[in-house]
Amino acid sequence: MKILTVTTLFPYANNPKHGVFVETRLRQLKARFPDVEIKVIAPVPWFPFRHPLFGGYASFANAPLHEQRFGMDVYHPRYLVVPKVGMTLTPCTLSAAIERKATELIQGGFDFDLIDGHYFYPDGVAIAQVAKKLEKPFTVTARGTDINLIPQFSHPKKGIQRVLQRSNHNMAVCDALRKEMIALGAHPNSVTTLRNGVDLELFSYVDEIKQTALRSQLNLPQDKQILLSVGHLIERKGHQLVIEALKEIPHAILLIAGSGPEEKRLKHQVSRDGLQHRVQFLGSLEQSELAHYYGASNALILASSREGWANVLLESMACGTPVVATNIWGTPEVVQNREAGVLVDRESSSIAQGAQNLLGAPPLRSDTRRYAEQFDWLSTSRGQYDIFSSVLRSARMEESCTNHCNTSQ
DSSP states (O other), X not given: OEEEEEOXXXXXXXXXXXXXXXXXXXXXHHHHOTTOEEEEEOOEEOOSXXXXXXXXXXXXXXXXXXXXXXXXXXXXXXXXOOTTTHHHHHHHHHHHHHHHHHHHHHHTTOOOSEEEEEOIIIIIHHHHHHHHHHTOOEEEEEOSHHHHTGGGSHHHHHHHXXXXXXXXXXXXXXXXXXXXXXXXXXXXXXXXXXXXXXXXXXXXXXXXHHHHHHHHHTTOOSSSEEEEEESOSSGGGTHHHHHHHHXXXXXXXXXXXXXXXXXXXXXXXXXXXXXXXXXXXXXXXXXXXXXXXXXXXXXXXXXXSOOSSOHHHHHHHHTTOOEEEEOOTTHHHHOOSTTTEEEEOSSHHHHHHHHHHHHHSOOOHHHHHHHHTTOOSHHHHHHHHHHHHHHHHHHHHHHHHHHHHHHHO
């Protein structure tokens, strides 16, 4: 089985955390089903300047055109993003970049059987165009904002609806997204929930003894409750609400892991509220570093307004650390009982109350770890493999029927 994965959400050498959840799912599939051969087209926006002065945009220019990641060939063709009209034009420029590289791969001997797409807009719309031209079956996986946010805009919504109806199969990382995809027009039988798993080795269990050692290693206090908030520093992730909630949790300190455009505003909020000695900004962390902070903390707080399947929740639980999370979209599917943590409303007072309740009567760290262990990757990889196999069987039957009909005529 030859699979071409296509998505703009994929890591590259100088941005190794971008879309790491897509790469992880592929790695798990490849490890469990060695008959699957995978290549990846992960387009990157074109940008002319490499100097660090241009920040995140320079990372686009510095991305390699080709690299090998975990035994997979990954290609990063460039596509044009035009400011202000990008939402309308990007599917076209993205489609052109994908088609050129996919055609090169076919001509070079990798005549793939199926396109495995991720994120419905603009990626899914572009993938549908390429699949039609190359006469290949394709699937698309919904990740979150592509279904729970972008369809608020009329033009992208129409494109997403066309993809939902044209694709050979659709996948969602949580059941809440699956239901919304059906509401947008997908046939119920064409959508399957395949939730993400968690790497139980990378995010290893930390008991109380190990936690004490970790805090010493990370220069964190032993006599304080430690809260952790993880995610891109944008309004949607709700760090500002966690900072506000901290004022009602006097014996705790807050660690914020992430980077982004809201950093300056969040630091100003901390200073304004006199919380400088109780809040620490950790910056962007590698997953191995993040695992240490999960283990050192008493609770993770996720105050997002929108999530598909928030990987940070299971990562924290795998380390033995329960969570306080806003009751939105797929999160209740992750946080199902007290061993996992508590669900709260997305307002600072509710977050504070939930954190105080959890800190006051925490579950055993071993029980939280045990809860996370049910979310391994095996069932997800098997489900993905079965879907791909079914799509290919259907496509071959259709091709055989078409050839037979043509011969009969």
